[in-house]
Structure formats: structure tokens, C-alpha cells
Amino acid sequence: MHLEEFAEGTSFLHRLDPRVKFISVMPYIFVIAFIQGLRGPFLALMVSLSMIGLSRISFKKVIGRIIVVNAFILFLWIFLPFSYPGEAVFNIGPLKATYEGFLYTFSITLKANAIVLTTIAVFGTTKVFSLAHALVHLKVPNKLIHLFFFFYRYISVLHEEYTRLKNAMTIRCFRPKTNMHTYRTYAYLIGMLIVKSYDRSRRIYNAMVCRGFSGKFPIVSHFEFKKVDLFFGFFIIVITFTLAII
Amino acid sequence: MHISEGVLSAPVLVAGALLTVGGTALGLKKMDYEKIPEVAVLSSAFFVASFIHVPFGPSSVHLVLNGLVGIILGWMAFPSILVALALQALLFQFGGFTSLGINTFNMAAPAVIAYYLFNFLIRKANHLISMLAGFGAGMIGVGLGALFVAIALVTTGEGFLNVAKILVVAHFPVMVIEGIVTSFCIVFLKKVKPEILGEVGR
Incomplete structure (x- = not known):
């Protein structure tokens, strides 16, 4: 499982202080989610696209990610224009597609893509552990960050366990079909995965106690607030206010 | 079942975020430091398991397993699901950061x-x-989840009524499959490692 595929790179977005990213961009994406109409979302989308350009990540991979979001949006396009009261544009049988319905759905489409592109360009370009480290500085509860840390650390391990169990099933000629046997087999697979993860967590805890874990992870690299961070933060705040006003 | 960014209205997003903050605070209170590895590695297991696609007729459905998560983790299901959804929002753009609160609550x-x-x-x-209890837990996990998603959509705007109805109906088969898988899984755990069902969530 290669998870952090956008995090490798050297653009200025990759080098930004993650603390600045959280403080400036979190309010920004919430403002995008809250605004209505077309002008604001359109401006936001333009800003997001330029951020993707600046991050110099593979455009092809970004498109792949965007498709997931737009599958849900497409589902909305099938229904929303017909269920919104307003002026009719055309009719299919008893169904009336309204001008307002189209505008509303289009606005949602712009907003969703603007937020997702920003998320990829800004948060995708930092390593997950650096983001977690930044959250420590931003006073997110320690327990929650520790939980996230171990959770993320052991996904690949558990995925390996899962692959091993799955291979064992395949070797024994397991073919998934729509029947009770299949569901029971998958249930036991999940059960086994849970048992293994529980046993592993006991070993992890004991190993940590043996090494004198005191509830703190020593970190070698520290964040550094640079001029470019100040500039980026200021720019995002200006854009945020612009969006809120127009 | 996660609602993507930009769809829901501000009041729904804020209400969802507040409810999730409350639930997570309660969950964290129950989770002592020594329990963190347990809850975390179990969360990794649930995360991996939720990518399993089980066949359903000509198509397939992926497991949600939130009923099972609840049975095992109790209130700690809140922080557990929160970190999983945060990671999905970050890495795969399923759901999203602005809808993280409401999606976690759902x-x-x-x-x-x-x-x-x-x-x-x-x-x-x-x-x-x-x-039977396991079956009920699996059904309720997905069924109530779909219902909450539907409520969030309809509260955003009346226009979502049809979308919400279809969403709930589409989850009926998932509810049954989820119930079956959860019930077998619970009985398996009861035979193999009963302490997982008793001690972790308390």
C-alpha cells in the first residue's frame, strides 16, 4: 500500500510549515463549504487549481483522485436539478428540471472540487507524520494524536496480515460467491485479523513499557517558521476574507 | 456512505462537528494511555477490513463494520472512526475535512x-x-448510519429528499450482509478471544 504518493517533492508547498498549513487553510476550506452562489466557488476553484500547479505533483494522479469525489457529485446531478423548486428549463415526463436546481448543483460541484484540490495540494504535500507532529503544536489532545500515530503506523502491518490470510484462503480454493459460506469465511477472516491485531497491540504495549515509554515521542527534526510561510499564510487569509465578502 | 466536501449546509456541518467533538471527548476519557495501542491497532484492523468487498449478486459491496467497531470499542468508536476518516479524507479524498465531523458522527x-x-x-x-445480537449490531450500524446520512442531506435542503430516499433503500442489502458477517464474527471472537468483547470497550 503506497499511501503518501503526493508527499514526495520539493515545491514550496512541500516545504511549508505544516502548522501554517493547518492554521490558514482549515478556515479557508470551511469558508468555501459555507459560501453559496457561483462567483465565490469559482474563484476558490481557480485558487485551488493554481495551488495544484504550484505543487508540481502529477496531474494525472490528481485526476484519478478527483474522479472519486465526482462520482458522488454525478449521483447528485441525476437527482438535484429535478427536485429543486423554481423555473422549469425542460421536462422529462412528470419531472421538472429547474434553472435554480442546475445552479445549485453546479455550485456544489465547484465547491467540492475546490476543497478537494486544495486538500491535495496543501495537506497531501506533507508527510502524514509531520501533520501529526504539527497537531501536537496546535494543542490537539495528546491521546488522539497517539491514537492516530499508532493507527497509521500499523495499517501496512495489518494489511500484510490480511494478504497472508487471503493467500491462505486462495490456496485452499476459496472462491467468493453470494452465499452463506462466503460471508462466514469473510467473517472469520475479519475475526482472525482482529485477534491478531489485539495480540500485537499487547506486545507493542509491553515493548513500550520495557523501554520506559513516558507518553512522549522524542523528535529530531523541528519546524521552522520562514518568510515563505508568513507570505503563504497571509495570502490564504486574504483569499478567505475575499470569499467571505463577495 | 461518506458525504463529500461542499455538499452540506453550514448548520449541518457545525452541528456534526460539535457532536463529534463531544463523542470523541467521551471516548478519549475512557481510553487510558495503556489502552491506546489496543484501540489503535484494532482501528488499523478495521480500516484494512473495511476495504474488503464481498460479492452480492453480480455486484459487490464493501463492509462498513461500524456495528462491530461499536460492540468492541464502545465510546472509543468515536476517536477510532475519527482517525480512520481523517486519514481517508487526507489520502483518498473520501469524505473530507469539512464534513469530517458529520461523517464521523453518522x-x-x-x-x-x-x-x-x-x-x-x-x-x-x-x-x-x-x-442474533451480532446480526442486530451489524444491521443497526449500517441502517442507522444510512438514516443519519439521509437526515443530514434533507436538513441541508428539501431538494435532497429523493437522493436521501435512494441512499437508504440502497443500504438495505448492505444491512443484511453486514448483519450476517458481524454475527459470525462475534461468535468467532466469543469462542477464540472473549476478552476482546468484554474488556476493551469498557
């Missing part, structure tokens, strides 16, 4: 309800009753 609240309805039954009763 999955974690049914999990906690499943815990209170069925956990004591599963711990005390025989295998047959545990099996």
Missing part, C-alpha cells in the same frame, strides 16, 4: 448505540443469542 453514533443495545447480551448469553 458512523460512530450507531456504533455506540449498538454497544449499549448488544454488548452485555453478547457477553452474557449463549452462542445463539450472541449470533
Whole structure:
């Protein structure tokens, strides 16, 4: 499982202080989610696209990610224009597609893509552990960050366990079909995965106690607030206010 | 079942975020430092398992498992599901950061309800009753989850009514499959490692 595929790179977005990213961009994406109409979302989308350009990540991979979001949006396009009261544009049988319905759905489409592109360009370009480290500085509860840390650390391990169990099933000629046997087999697979993860967590805890874990992870690299961070933060705040006003 | 960014209205997003903050605070309170590895590695297991696609007729459905998460983790289902959804929002753009609160609530609240309805039954009763309780937990996890998603959509705008109805109906088969898988899984755990069902979530 290669998870952090956008995090490798050297653009200025990759080098930004993650603390600045959280403080400036979190309010920004919430403002995008809250605004209505077309002008604001359109401006936001333009800003997001330029951020993707600046991050110099593979455009092809970004498109792949965007498709997931737009599958849900497409589902909305099938229904929303017909269920919104307003002026009719055309009719299919008893169904009336309204001008307002189209505008509303289009606005949602712009907003969703603007937020997702920003998320990829800004948060995708930092390593997950650096983001977690930044959250420590931003006073997110320690327990929650520790939980996230171990959770993320052991996904690949558990995925390996899962692959091993799955291979064992395949070797024994397991073919998934729509029947009770299949569901029971998958249930036991999940059960086994849970048992293994529980046993592993006991070993992890004991190993940590043996090494004198005191509830703190020593970190070698520290964040550094640079001029470019100040500039980026200021720019995002200006854009945020612009969006809120127009 | 996660609602993507930009769809829901501000009041729904804020209400969801507040409810999730509350639930997570309660969950974190129950989770002592020594429990963190347990809850975290179990969360990794659930995360991996939720990518399993089980066949359903010509198509397939992926497991949600929030009923099972609830039975095992109790209130800690909130932080557990929160970190999983945060990672999905970050890495795969499923759901999103602005809808993280409401999406977490929609999955974690049914999990906690499943815990209170069925956990004591599963711990005390025989295998047959545990099996039924497990089925109920799986059904309730997905069923209530879909219902909460529908409510969030309809509260955003009346225009979402049709979308919401279809969403709920589409989850009926998932509810049954989820119920079956959860019930077998619960009985398996009861035979192999009963302490997982009793001690972790308390």
C-alpha cells in the first residue's frame, strides 16, 4: 500500500510549515463549504487549481483522485436539478428540471472540487507524520494524536496480515460467491485479523513499557517558521476574507 | 456512505462537528494511555477490513463494520472512526475535512448505540443469542448510519429528499450482509478471544 504518493517533492508547498498549513487553510476550506452562489466557488476553484500547479505533483494522479469525489457529485446531478423548486428549463415526463436546481448543483460541484484540490495540494504535500507532529503544536489532545500515530503506523502491518490470510484462503480454493459460506469465511477472516491485531497491540504495549515509554515521542527534526510561510499564510487569509465578502 | 466536501449546509456541518467533538471527548476519557495501542491497532484492523468487498449478486459491496467497531470499542468508536476518516479524507479524498465531523458522527453514533443495545447480551448469553445480537449490531450500524446520512442531506435542503430516499433503500442489502458477517464474527471472537468483547470497550 503506497499511501503518501503526493508527499514526495520539493515545491514550496512541500516545504511549508505544516502548522501554517493547518492554521490558514482549515478556515479557508470551511469558508468555501459555507459560501453559496457561483462567483465565490469559482474563484476558490481557480485558487485551488493554481495551488495544484504550484505543487508540481502529477496531474494525472490528481485526476484519478478527483474522479472519486465526482462520482458522488454525478449521483447528485441525476437527482438535484429535478427536485429543486423554481423555473422549469425542460421536462422529462412528470419531472421538472429547474434553472435554480442546475445552479445549485453546479455550485456544489465547484465547491467540492475546490476543497478537494486544495486538500491535495496543501495537506497531501506533507508527510502524514509531520501533520501529526504539527497537531501536537496546535494543542490537539495528546491521546488522539497517539491514537492516530499508532493507527497509521500499523495499517501496512495489518494489511500484510490480511494478504497472508487471503493467500491462505486462495490456496485452499476459496472462491467468493453470494452465499452463506462466503460471508462466514469473510467473517472469520475479519475475526482472525482482529485477534491478531489485539495480540500485537499487547506486545507493542509491553515493548513500550520495557523501554520506559513516558507518553512522549522524542523528535529530531523541528519546524521552522520562514518568510515563505508568513507570505503563504497571509495570502490564504486574504483569499478567505475575499470569499467571505463577495 | 461518506458525504463529500461542499455538499452540506453550514448548520449541518457545525452541528456534526460539535457532536463529534463531544463523542470523541467521551471516548478519549475512557481510553487510558495503556489502552491506546489496543484501540489503535484494532482501528488499523478495521480500516484494512473495511476495504474488503464481498460479492452480492453480480455486484459487490464493501463492509462498513461500524456495528462491530461499536460492540468492541464502545465510546472509543468515536476517536477510532475519527482517525480512520481523517486519514481517508487526507489520502483518498473520501469524505473530507469539512464534513469530517458529520461523517464521523453518522458512523460512530450507531456504533455506540449498538454497544449499549448488544454488548452485555453478547457477553452474557449463549452462542445463539450472541449470533442474533451480532446480526442486530451489524444491521443497526449500517441502517442507522444510512438514516443519519439521509437526515443530514434533507436538513441541508428539501431538494435532497429523493437522493436521501435512494441512499437508504440502497443500504438495505448492505444491512443484511453486514448483519450476517458481524454475527459470525462475534461468535468467532466469543469462542477464540472473549476478552476482546468484554474488556476493551469498557
